[in-house]
Amino acid sequence: MVTTRTEHDLLGTREVPRDAYYGIHTLRAVENFPITGRQISAYPELINALAAIKQAAALSNRDLGLLDASKARAIIAACEDVRSGQLHDQFVVDVIQGGAGTSTNMNANEVIANRALEHLGRQRGDYSALHPIDHVNMGQSTNDVYPTALRIAAIHGVNHLTDAMTVLRKGFIAKSREFHDILKMGRTQLQDAVPMTLGQEFQTYAVMLDEDQKRLREATLLISEINLGGTAIGTRIASHPDFAVTVCSHLNRITNLHLLTASDLIEATQDCGAFVQVSGVLKRFAVKLSKICNDLRLLSSGPRAGLNEINLPPMQSGSSIMPGKINPVIPEVVNQVAFEVIGNDLTVTMAAEAGQLQLNAFEPIIAHSLFKSLTHLHAACLTLESRCIRGITANTAQLEAMVTHSIGLVTVLNPYIGYETATAIALEAHRTGRGVIEIVRERQLVPEETLEKILSPEGLCHLHKAEPL
Known part of the structure; x- marks a missing residue:
C-alpha cells in the first residue's frame, strides 16, 4: 500500500504520497489538467530555470535580511540538486494548464521545499x-517567476538550436566545396533558366542558415529582459524594494546569462511580444528549412523519371509493395517538423493576443509551443545533416547532359549573337531536339576559343575559387 502524508490548502486537506517531493497544490493540478499526458519535466531547461530563480531568490532574501541563513542554505542546496538533474521526475503537472503557470510554480516550490x-x-x-510559499516563494509571484523561467529556458533552447544549425550549415558548406565546379541547370518556376554549379546551389543553403542564426541571436536579446521582482502585476507588492536588482544579479551569476530587469515591470508582466518575435523567427527558419528539403526531394527525384541530379543516401525501404523503391524520408520528416513549427507560431500568436489587462494567462501554451519548436528543429537539423546531407552524391553525367541539351544555355550567348538570333536558335533547338551549342558551332556564330571560354564554369557562372563561409 502507498503510504501518505496529510497536507492542506484553502480547499481543504488531501493525502499526498509520503515519498513524493511535490505537495497538495501539485496533486490538485495533476488531477485538474489531464490534457496532454506530457509533464513539464519534458523540458529540463524550464525545470533548471525555475530552480535557478528559486536559488537566486533565496540568496537575495538572505542578503536583504528576510530569510534565515539556515533556511537559505537548505533552499540553495535543494535548487542545486534540481539543477544537477535530480528530482526532475517530481515535476509532474501537465505542460498545458490553467492558471497562468501557477501550478508549475507551485510544483517547483513544493519540490524544492x-x-x-x-x-x-x-x-x-x-x-x-x-514552507513552500512563505520561504521558497518569498518575494515572488507566479506572474514574475514563470515568464522569467520561460525566458531563461528559451535562451538556452535558442543557443542549442543555433549550435545544431551550425552543424547543418557546415554540412552544406562541405558539399558546396565538393561540388564546386560541377555544372548544372538552374531553374525558375520549374523551367530551365541558366547554368550554375551544384556547389553554388548548396552554398546558398549555407547562407540561408547563417542569416537565420543571426536573426535568432538578435531575438534572444528581447527575451533577456525579465520582470522578476514585479510580483503580481509589476507593482512589486509584497517584495523588498531592492529585491528585483539583487535577484537579477544573483540570477545572472547562476545562469551565466546577461539578463536585465525591465524598466517598466507592469508592462513587462503583461507583454508577450518578445515570445511572438522568437516564435516568428523560428517560423522563418522552418519555412526556409522546408524549402531546402523540397529542393532536395526534387533534385533527387527519379531515379529514371525525375530530375535525378543528386543521390540522397538510402536510409530504408520505401515501399511494402514496390520492390527497390527508396524514398527521401529524411527531408520528409524535416518538412513535417517545419509544418509543426508554423502551427506552433500561430498558437503563440493567438495566446499572446489573448492576454487581458495586467496579465497573460496563456503563457503555458506559449511555453509548450516554443519548446516544441526549439527541440524539434534542433533534432531536425542534426538528423538532416548526419543522415542526409553528409551522404549526398552528384550524378555528374546527368547534370552535364542537362546543361548540354538545355535551351536555357542560349541566354549566355545573348551578348555575342543578339537576342533575335538567340531566340531563333532556341526555337530551332526546341523543334529539332538538337543542342544549342551544336547549332551555334554549325553556323560558326561564335569563335571556338570564345565559345570554350563562355562555356567554362567560370564563364557560365562567374565562378571563383571557393571561399570559406
Missing part, C-alpha cells in the same frame, strides 16, 4: 520548519 527539508534533517511535508 521538501528537498530543503531533508537538507535540514526534517521530514517531507514538515512545512512548519520550511
